[in-house]
Amino acid sequence: MQKILFVCDKNECTSFGRLTLNLVKAVSGKFDAHVLWLKTPKFFGEADKNATTSQDSNYESHEVWAKSLYTGYLSFRSPLKKLVKKIQPEIVFFIRPELGFLVPVVKGRAKTVMFVHDTFAETLYPNSTKFKLLNLFYIRPTVKADFFVYNSNWTRGQAADHFGIEMSSKPGAVIGCPIDSALFNKPETKPTFEEKKVFLRKYGIKNFDGMCLNVSLDEPRKNIETFFEMASLRPHVAFVRVGKFSDRLRAIVNEKKLYNVYHFSEFKAHELRDFYRHADLMVYPSLLEGFGLPPIEAIACGTPALCAATSAVKENLDGVCPLINPPTDAEAYARVIDRVLAGENVIDESNAKKLLEHCSMESFSKRVADFFNSISGATP
Incomplete structure (x- = not known):
């Protein structure tokens, strides 16, 4: 069975963490799934540092710590490279463009996929030096990924406008986002x-x-x-x-x-x-x-x-x-x-x-499967 490595820097209670786990569910039975959690104190409590790495039946969990995503700009690279060398995944899937700085680390060692999910920092905060630097050093390298997935057609259009031909000319698909219907559903009787x-x-x-x-x-x-x-x-x-x-x-x-x-x-x-x-x-x-x-x-x-x-x-x-x-x-x-x-x-x-x-896990899983099938024989 082919291996896939998902890379996420947010905990399981955030939208990105939940999305990562939903992607794991979507590929269950089709891939040997691994997740690398890039952990920082902002999103993972101190108790996590002393806890044994969690093991879910759907995937194998790995982790690496840094004080923040900013210090992780340097310290996350080597552990990711070592993990890719160890497990040898066919695909490395990055959960958001802010992790684009890690794409060159695994480029050529596996097919790289980037999930583009939203608008871009400098369009929201055009006068912020912080976000200008975030875009320059963290987000811009995302165009080096081999394939792209998007959560909406609107995002895909925004990404094409923002990143230009270097992204829009590469293979991609709109896979959307699922909702947790086991949790978010109607009560048996509507509250009075x-x-x-x-x-x-x-x-x-x-x-x-x-x-x-x-x-x-x-x-x-x-x-x-x-x-x-x-x-x-x-x-x-x-x-x-x-x-x-x-x-x-x-x-x-x-x-x-x-x-x-x-x-x-x-x-x-x-x-x-x-x-x-x-x-x-x-x-x-x-x-x-x-x-x-x-x-x-x-x-x-x-x-x-x-x-x-x-x-x-x-x-x-x-x-x-x-x-x-x-x-x-x-x-x-x-x-x-x-x-x-x-x-x-x-x-x-x-x-x-x-x-x-359309937002059900079943429908989402089909779109994810269709995307991976479409790139299975593609050459990065």
Whole structure:
């Protein structure tokens, strides 16, 4: 059986870590799978340093430590080279372009595949010296990979524009992203209004007519300011956000006196599922997304989504749920919130079913298998 080595620098609770494990599942039975976890204290706790390397029946796990990805620029290279020499994989699969600096380490020793998943740092932070350097030294070498996979057609187009002919001329495929349907699914019975109120009271959220949920990072592209503006327009509705509550966001909430906004830094997976299920609406005004899993996870849990008509979100959800253009029009979002709280179903159930089938693990696995079959006889 052919060997494949996945390289990931994020833990299993992050989107990249989960994606890595989903890729392992997708190739199970077809490849002898290995995962190299590039571990740093930011994403792996101190306890991990003393723990025995985990062993999953689906793959063999390896690890190497560094203080950060930046110090790993030098210290990750030799361990990766030694591991490739030891296990001799046919394919080395990098989980994100920020690991592009490692592509030349294994170039010529195995077929190299890069998963391109999102927009690019300098387009989000054009004046940041940090991100200019990140792009120059870490991301630019990703074009040296032999093959590319993408999570959306939108990302593929962005990558072609950003990297040019050196990437766009090479073989690639859009494989998407799967959702965990074993976790994110509808409850046997839809929660009643009273059951939702009881659920929210456990988290200190009381005396509101409904709840809108947002799951996002604190980045300009996430358009959280518009989410807060919705809260200002509808003070009788609770607006719950899952994600880091930075000083910047805290200042906005305090300035606007948004007493109906609640923040939770993180949830365990089952807690997030329960919030999806008890929300009246998932609101996702993000300006730029390579894929956008949260609104799809919410729909899988039986909760409607309301999103911005932008990037891959529009690609995935056009015809499924209401999309707002321009994405900063808080009044337009608020009007849809009113319709949902009045009992209107704003989801096209037929299109939602097709979307969830497309995002199923079964469908994802087929696309992954088709891609690997397409490159099996190709010469890098």
